[in-house]
Amino acid sequence: MDGMAASALAIALVGLGLWTLVRRRNVIWKLLGLNVAAGGAILFLVAVAHRPHAHPAIAELGPGPSADPLPHALVLTAIVIHFATLALSLVYVIFLTERRHSQDVHKLEEER
Amino acid sequence: MSYAIGGVVVYLVLGIVGFLVRPRWLCGALAIAAGGASLALWAPGFPEAVLGGTGWGVSVAGDPLALGMWALALVIHGTALLHERARPGAFHPLLTLLLGTCLATVLSRDLFNLYVTLELVSLLSFLLVGYEGKSRAVWASLQYLILATVGMTLYLLGVGLVYGKLGTLSLSSIAALGPGLSAPAVAIGAGLLVAGAAIKGGVFLFGLWLPPAHGYATTGVSVVLSAVVVKMGVVVLARLSEALPVGPILVALGILTGFGGLVYALWERDLKVFLAFHTVSQLGYLLIGFGLGGPAALGAVLYAVAHGLFKGLLFIAAGQAIETTGEREIAHLADRLAWPTAVGLAVGTWAIAGLPPLAGFTAKGALTAGLLLPMKAVLVALSVGTAASFAKVIPLLRPGPKREDSSGGVMILIVVLVGFGLWDFASRPELRQLGKWAEAAGGALGGYGLYLLLRRVRPRLPRITLDRATVVALVGAAALAAGLLFLG
Numbered sequence: 001m002d003g004m005a006a007s008a009l010a011i012a013l014v015g016l017g018l019w020t021l022v023r024r025r026n027v028i029w030k031l032l033g034l035n036v037a038a039g040g041a042i043l044f045l046v047a048v049a050h051r052p053h054a055h056p057a058i059a060e061l062g063p064g065p066s067a068d069p070l071p072h073a074l075v076l077t078a079i080v081i082h083f084a085t086l087a088l089s090l091v092y093v094i095f096l097t098e099r100r101h102s103q104d105v106h107k108l109e110e111e112r
Numbered sequence: 113m114s115y116a117i118g119g120v121v122v123y124l125v126l127g128i129v130g131f132l133v134r135p136r137w138l139c140g141a142l143a144i145a146a147g148g149a150s151l152a153l154w155a156p157g158f159p160e161a162v163l164g165g166t167g168w169g170v171s172v173a174g175d176p177l178a179l180g181m182w183a184l185a186l187v188i189h190g191t192a193l194l195h196e197r198a199r200p201g202a203f204h205p206l207l208t209l210l211l212g213t214c215l216a217t218v219l220s221r222d223l224f225n226l227y228v229t230l231e232l233v234s235l236l237s238f239l240l241v242g243y244e245g246k247s248r249a250v251w252a253s254l255q256y257l258i259l260a261t262v263g264m265t266l267y268l269l270g271v272g273l274v275y276g277k278l279g280t281l282s283l284s285s286i287a288a289l290g291p292g293l294s295a296p297a298v299a300i301g302a303g304l305l306v307a308g309a310a311i312k313g314g315v316f317l318f319g320l321w322l323p324p325a326h327g328y329a330t331t332g333v334s335v336v337l338s339a340v341v342v343k344m345g346v347v348v349l350a351r352l353s354e355a356l357p358v359g360p361i362l363v364a365l366g367i368l369t370g371f372g373g374l375v376y377a378l379w380e381r382d383l384k385v386f387l388a389f390h391t392v393s394q395l396g397y398l399l400i401g402f403g404l405g406g407p408a409a410l411g412a413v414l415y416a417v418a419h420g421l422f423k424g425l426l427f428i429a430a431g432q433a434i435e436t437t438g439e440r441e442i443a444h445l446a447d448r449l450a451w452p453t454a455v456g457l458a459v460g461t462w463a464i465a466g467l468p469p470l471a472g473f474t475a476k477g478a479l480t481a482g483l484l485l486p487m488k489a490v491l492v493a494l495s496v497g498t499a500a501s502f503a504k505v506i507p508l509l510r511p512g513p514k515r516e517d518s519s520g521g522v523m524i525l526i527v528v529l530v531g532f533g534l535w536d537f538a539s540r541p542e543l544r545q546l547g548k549w550a551e552a553a554g555g556a557l558g559g560y561g562l563y564l565l566l567r568r569v570r571p572r573l574p575r576i577t578l579d580r581a582t583v584v585a586l587v588g589a590a591a592l593a594a595g596l597l598f599l600g
Binding site for chain 1: 224227228231232234235238239242245247250251253254257258261262265266268269271272273275276281577578579582583586
């Protein structure tokens with residue numbers, strides 16, 4: 001995929017995810033939207049690594065230019081972090097569902 | 113450098129070992145000792161070095177800001193440890209890991225490394241805020257994680273944009289390139305980086321998750337969050353302003369958060385949420401100082417330490433008051449506090465109102481020295497507002513008949529706060545002028561007058577909900593990015 005196309009797709013994913021985060025009232029939908037947005041940010045880092053006519057950043061694939069390996073290293077870290085974040089927040093959603101019997105933001109926000 | 117990194121590693125390892133060892137607080141206490149030894153070995157600082165050794169690695173440096181934050185984090189960890197020493201389970205290991213991550217954050221000079229440490233700080237504080245399993249705290253905690261992740265997603269996009277254009281993640285290499293904002297990628301990237309750090313740091317209109325999360329957490333956690341963790345966003349903003357030309361933006365954000373937090377604090381009735389809104393407001397001083405740079409930035413470092421000490425003291429005293437009486441509303445707590453709690457609250461209030469000779473006064477003096485008149489007027493207005501909002505705490509300072517055991521956390525912080533204030537006061541002869549004292553006293557009296565004026569006013573402030581907080585954070589981020597693009 002071309003660098004520009006990947007960047008455009010990444011930004012579209014971020015927009016879509018954030019739109020879901022803001023519009024949906026269900027917490028699980030919100031978290032899914034957030035995860036799509038985070039995935040977009042990660043894809044954006046991959047797009048940044050793009051160099052024209054380069055092969056993937058693996059040593060045996062040379063000669064010739066390779067894609068920038070540094071953003072790929074960052075992407076690995078970011079994926080792990082987002083996995084941990086999503087998993088932990090879902091645990092809290094389970095907890096709230098058991099206690100408050102609702103996943104609706106407006107209900108959860110009522111004073112108790 | 114190796115001493116500081118060693119300190120961080122030992123802290124984190126002891127945090128993990130702490131899950132296995134009893135008593136639970138033991139590894140935390142060992143970590144504080146190790147951190148103190150490491151701090152003593154690397155103080156007063158070390159120049160920037162690359163961790164990793166092959167030329168590829170993470171830049172770290174020990175500057176006055178890192179020094180101050182380390183000292184503050186160790187003192188606050190000790191206080192929280194003492195207050196919560198009986199707490200079982202994963203509490204103390206998580207707390208140790210959180211503080212260790214904060215120690216790492218302030219050393220780092222790398223855009224992506226800062227992202228990783230900030231995310232780790234978010235995850236650990238998220239676990240600690242909801243630790244007791246009260247559904248209000250769990251909900252506050254979930255709101256916190258959602259907004260922090262939004263902020264960090266924007267930050268990551270900013271990292272991508274800046275790296276794509278400049279080809280480096282090291283803040284000092286970026287500063288050496290001297291990037292203007294003329295390149296659209298750098299301008300938008302800088303806007304997103306600042307917005308992301310502002311959301312994470314709880315800056316007003318960006319990070320409205322802060323008041324419920326800090327207000328409903330357990331006492332020890334509130335102390336650590338408000339004194340140390342909230343500064344991590346500010347540290348990242350300060351680092352960004354060293355590399356990218358975003359100083360004026362920080363000043364503008366500082367004025368916004370100073371007054372925004374203050375307006376909510378003036379009419380908040382829940383004691384801990386009130387203190388949390390004050391944290392939002394006090395971030396203003398720090399952002400203004402770091403945004404202006406130079407001597408004001410050093411003043412901001414002092415103020416960050418001073419604020420950590422007195423806000424920690426206020427939170428621990430408030431927490432004790434709420435734990436012993438079961439009441440959260442300020443009006444219901446009058447005349448009911450035991451004397452150690454009341455004294456703690458009084459000393460904290462005295463310091464936050466900027467009255468001499470405590471740390472609030474000396475740090476404010478260092479921050480305002482040499483500022484131009486309009487900026488000084490803003491800071492004076494903030495002080496008056498702070499005093500006005502704290503006037504409603506005064507009825508709580510009369511000790512009630514009920515006695516209680518003090519945890520000792522209050523005492524430690526009183527001693528450190530007074531000691532730090534007196535040391536700073538002794539080292540600044542310019543603060544011994546009668547005019548400065550009169551200014552401080554006038555500010556406090558003006559604040560009391562403002563409180564009497566505003567007592568009858570009851571405005572309906574917009575309620576902060578998750579959706580509203582998310583939308584204003586996103587709109588603010590877009591405005592920042594667009595504004596920087598326009599300026600460049």
